[in-house]
Amino acid sequence: MSTSTTAPRFPAWLAAVIDVVLLVVFALIGRLSHEEGLTAWTLWVTAYPFLAGWAIAWVTTGAWSRPLALWPTGGVAWILTVFVGMVIRVASGQGVEDGNPLPLSFLIVATIVTGVFLLGWRLVARLVTNRVARRRAVTV
Numbered sequence: 001m002s003t004s005t006t007a008p009r010f011p012a013w014l015a016a017v018i019d020v021v022l023l024v025v026f027a028l029i030g031r032l033s034h035e036e037g038l039t040a041w042t043l044w045v046t047a048y049p050f051l052a053g054w055a056i057a058w059v060t061t062g063a064w065s066r067p068l069a070l071w072p073t074g075g076v077a078w079i080l081t082v083f084v085g086m087v088i089r090v091a092s093g094q095g096v097e098d099g100n101p102l103p104l105s106f107l108i109v110a111t112i113v114t115g116v117f118l119l120g121w122r123l124v125a126r127l128v129t130n131r132v133a134r135r136r137a138v139t140v
Contacts, residue, residue: 010125014018015067022117024083027109032082049094050114053084068126078118082111094110 027047031038036046047126058064066073090101097103 010068010129012067015122016064018121019054019058019118022049022121023054023114026050026113026117029113030087043046047095049088049092050081050085050110052088053081056084057081063112069124070122070126070130074119074122078115081118082114085110 024043024047027043027050027097028038031043031046054077057077059140060078060080061073063069063073063077063110086102086107089095092100095103095106097106
């Protein structure tokens with residue numbers, strides 16, 4: 001009889017897929033809320049700065065090795081995703097509003113929404129995997 005309480009490992013590839021899907025959903029919500037045209041190309045143009053930021057964050061933080069870590073891995077990856085995404089948007093001339101290349105309102109909304117998306121699902125997954133681990137420890 002084993003009494004191990006180790007939480008089940010969460011597959012890094014699945015974490016990556018969830019992150020990418022949520023960042024594309026973020027871009028989709030943005031395009032639809034501003035009534036901008038929606039094609040695969042326009043969705044890509046809107047999403048790629050954040051996807052590039054996420055890819056850089058994923059590699060530099062080692063997020064694949066701890067895909068459910070909220071801090072520091074998850075938090076740093078989220079901030080890097082937003083920071084690099086904003087730099088790419090400004091450099092590529094996206095989102096210029098009244099001559100302002102980075103409206104504060106967009107920065108705030110993007111930071112909050114991507115944080116809820118990228119950290120929120122991890123929190124839920126951690127709660128579920130911890131609960132599963134506790135149940136296994138009790139029933140084994």
